[in-house]
Amino acid sequence: xxVLKYAPEALKNLFRAPVTTSYPxxxxxxxxxxxxxxxISIDDCIGCGLCTRACPSSxxxxxxxxxxxxINRFDCIxxxxxxxxxxxxxxxxxxxxxxxGGEKQSVTYQKSPEVMAEEARKRxxxxxxxxxxxxxxxxxxxxxxxxxxxxxx
Amino acid sequence: MGKRSIIPYGxxxxxxxxxxxIDLVIEDERIIEAIPSVGFIHRGLESLVDKRxxxxxxxxxxxxxxxxxxxxxxxxxxAVESVFGVEIPDRAKFLRTIWSEMSRIHSHLLWLGxxxxxxxxxxxxxxxxxxxxxxxxxxxxxxxxRVIFSVNxxxxxxxxxxxxxxxxxxxxxxxxEADLNVIKKTFIEDYTVQSRLRGIGIxxxxxxxxxxxxxxxxxxxxIKADMRKRGYDAYPHLDFEPIVSNAGDSYxxxxxxxxxxxxxxxxxxxxxxxxxxxxxxxVAIKGNPDGEAFFRCEQxxxxxxxxxxxxxxxxxxxFRVRTPTFANLPGLCEMLAGAELxxxxxxxxxxxxCISCTER
Numbered sequence: 001x002x003v004l005k006y007a008p009e010a011l012k013n014l015f016r017a018p019v020t021t022s023y024p025x026x027x028x029x030x031x032x033x034x035x036x037x038x039x040i041s042i043d044d045c046i047g048c049g050l051c052t053r054a055c056p057s058s059x060x061x062x063x064x065x066x067x068x069x070x071i072n073r074f075d076c077i078x079x080x081x082x083x084x085x086x087x088x089x090x091x092x093x094x095x096x097x098x099x100x101g102g103e104k105q106s107v108t109y110q111k112s113p114e115v116m117a118e119e120a121r122k123r124x125x126x127x128x129x130x131x132x133x134x135x136x137x138x139x140x141x142x143x144x145x146x147x148x149x150x151x152x153x
Numbered sequence: 154m155g156k157r158s159i160i161p162y163g164x165x166x167x168x169x170x171x172x173x174x175i176d177l178v179i180e181d182e183r184i185i186e187a188i189p190s191v192g193f194i195h196r197g198l199e200s201l202v203d204k205r206x207x208x209x210x211x212x213x214x215x216x217x218x219x220x221x222x223x224x225x226x227x228x229x230x231x232a233v234e235s236v237f238g239v240e241i242p243d244r245a246k247f248l249r250t251i252w253s254e255m256s257r258i259h260s261h262l263l264w265l266g267x268x269x270x271x272x273x274x275x276x277x278x279x280x281x282x283x284x285x286x287x288x289x290x291x292x293x294x295x296x297x298x299r300v301i302f303s304v305n306x307x308x309x310x311x312x313x314x315x316x317x318x319x320x321x322x323x324x325x326x327x328x329x330e331a332d333l334n335v336i337k338k339t340f341i342e343d344y345t346v347q348s349r350l351r352g353i354g355i356x357x358x359x360x361x362x363x364x365x366x367x368x369x370x371x372x373x374x375x376i377k378a379d380m381r382k383r384g385y386d387a388y389p390h391l392d393f394e395p396i397v398s399n400a401g402d403s404y405x406x407x408x409x410x411x412x413x414x415x416x417x418x419x420x421x422x423x424x425x426x427x428x429x430x431x432x433x434x435x436v437a438i439k440g441n442p443d444g445e446a447f448f449r450c451e452q453x454x455x456x457x458x459x460x461x462x463x464x465x466x467x468x469x470x471x472f473r474v475r476t477p478t479f480a481n482l483p484g485l486c487e488m489l490a491g492a493e494l495x496x497x498x499x500x501x502x503x504x505x506x507c508i509s510c511t512e513r
Binding site for chain 2 (some may be wrong): 006009019032033034035044054055056077078079080081084093
């Protein structure tokens with residue numbers, strides 16, 4: 001009679017819809033918080049390098065002068081520590097995963113020429129400002145020294 | 154007296170989820186002695202303290218194991234937090250408790266499925282893993298990962314569970330409990346399950362105590378040892394008693410784990426009922442760890458011990474984990490001595506071996 005004990009369950013299973021979904025015909029829906037691949041809005045990046053120092057798997061590298069940000073997607077463990085550390089919040093986690101591939105490849109993001117030109121202009125301005133400030137300071141010092149020398153005489 | 158021979162068992166064997174090698178000294182069909190050897194998946198995670206700073210190490214430690222990943226990360230964080238002497242916010246404590254119990258449910262359901270598979274009950278195996286899938290969905294919803302949670306940080310947690318998700322968890326738990334009640338009937342009453350588990354691999358209370366067994370293996374032998382009763386995180390606010398059985402056989406170990414799934418569901422309900430309102434999730438940590446600390450917590454497989462030692466540098470001096478499977482391996486050898494050869498696969502499964510944790 002033990003067969004009959006499971007008859008209700010068996011009947012229920014007979015008429016129940018399948019638990020599995022027919023992927024890829026019905027694509028998988030990622031959750032809002034899914035930790036997927038890391039993306040960057042490169043033009044906001046200031047090249048501070050905090051993400052490269054945070055990364056537990058050393059998958060990131062940054063070149064401030066060249067304006068590039070490089071990630072080895074197959075080394076990335078999607079822990080999200082770089083996203084947490086980024087001071088400009090320009091790193092984000094997408095909801096989809098890295099697609100499989102034959103070999104480890106790194107992806108380099110390059111800042112747009114306009115942003116690079118703008119940054120170069122800002123750097124030059126800052127350098128010019130600093131040089132002017134330095135010159136003014138030196139002139140002031142020289143004047144003070146001259147004044148002090150005059151008093152002594 | 155029959156002729157003695159040695160049968161190598163593992164590291165590759167259909168019943169083994171992870172590689173462990175056991176030399177079985179047999180006489181006819183009966184095992185005289187079992188000699189285990191581990192070391193097939195040693196990854197040197199503990200020595201990574203030299204190369205990763207104490208903040209990065211959270212993500213390394215939680216990759217020690219795929220099943221109890223959350224509690225590994227949590228145990229490490231709590232050990233470092235006690236070195237700093239900080240108290241994490243109450244809401245973070247409750248969140249850690251909820252995630253701990255979720256990972257216990259999914260670990261035990263995985264084990265129940267493997268056990269059913271071990272004694273050849275394929276259908277029950279599928280049913281267990283089908284229910285486990287719902288828990289994994291809840292975990293993905295709240296943390297963003299199905300296996301690796303990555304929500305711990307030193308000083309608290311990274312993510313909050315908002316009110317609507319807490320309500321969703323409660324309704325999902327009701328559905329999971331209803332599904333569980335169906336398989337509970339099978340596990341507890343079914344003739345095939347009973348005849349395969351009852352009286353197999355008996356570990357007496359004295360043996361379990363002397364060999365230092367931990368977790369459900371010890372509790373199934375009548376030892377009322379549960380680290381959650383020690384009162385870390387939100388457990389002091391929750392009402393529960395460790396589930397203990399006195400039989401000490403495979404059936405008792407199955408019973409303890411099955412009932413612990415229900416207990417975990419109850420604990421999550423209690424925690425959600427008592428969780429404090431939205432507040433800070435972490436406290437700021439200043440400086441580097443200087444000092445040493447032990448932390449003991451109850452993983453799905455039993456008591457895990459974490460040791461951390463720092464000397465004011467960003468890199469720790471020493472980090473060590475004592476995993477529950479390591480404590481249960483002597484118990485397994487004791488069970489195997491005198492068992493039938495055909496029961497070996499089942500007995501190895503009943504201690505819920507996690508070799509990745511053990512070897513790190």
